[in-house]
Amino acid sequence: MTATARGSEFAVELRSVSKTYRSGPEPVVGLDEVSLGFPRGTFTAIMGPSGSGKSTLLRAAAGLEGIDDGQVLVDGTELGGLKDKELTVLRRERIGFVFQSFNLLPSLTAAQNVALPPKLAGRRPGKAEVLAALASVGLAERAGHRPGELSGGQQQRVAIARALISRPAVVLADEPTGALDTRSGREVLALLRGLADDPGRAVVMVTHDPVSASYADRVVFLTDGHLAGSIDDPTAEQVAARMTSLEALAC
Known part of the structure; x- marks a missing residue:
């Protein structure tokens, strides 16, 4: 594996990352020389108008999206030099994923769903380890x-426990409250907020909701594949105002 800055302050770092999609009649810029770091012990929300590059950024950070130029580092390891198998191992061990759809196997119990990732990696987690993840x-x-037999909010919490079982350096969440009612959504956001208090872990969330973004330490805005500023210690009102401005410019 191609390692770089082990012990870096960033759980994930993008360095001058560019990505252009060329499958349609006209090329579409996903990311244009984006440089951005996600420090350990922090919770960052990613926002922007439709087509701004939010999903591309999240997928690039996870090594799920090939990039044209630049570097992506996860827990100090540059992804560009990794073979497919090495990349799969890194994602499994160092990245936790939380999606809008819970992606739980209906025939398995909560404990069995949580234990599935390490089992797929050839490791059988102990009962105490699985219960600790669920307890968290x-x-x-x-x-x-x-x-x-679980509510939507409980299913999403099981999905978060599954993401935590490998003790990842970063948890990447894509619209994690999109399928939940308001109360369950707030519970999940509070949980993600707490996860970011671990000094060894970063939480990165793509969202369209200003209230959800207000749980984060920082909101980073994208437009047309470019960084469009950020807000530290955001309020929902500040985020909503910035999004209104960006959407007006995108029209």
């Missing part, structure tokens, strides 16, 4: 329940 999201007592 407040669901230790629901370990034996299947997804159909």
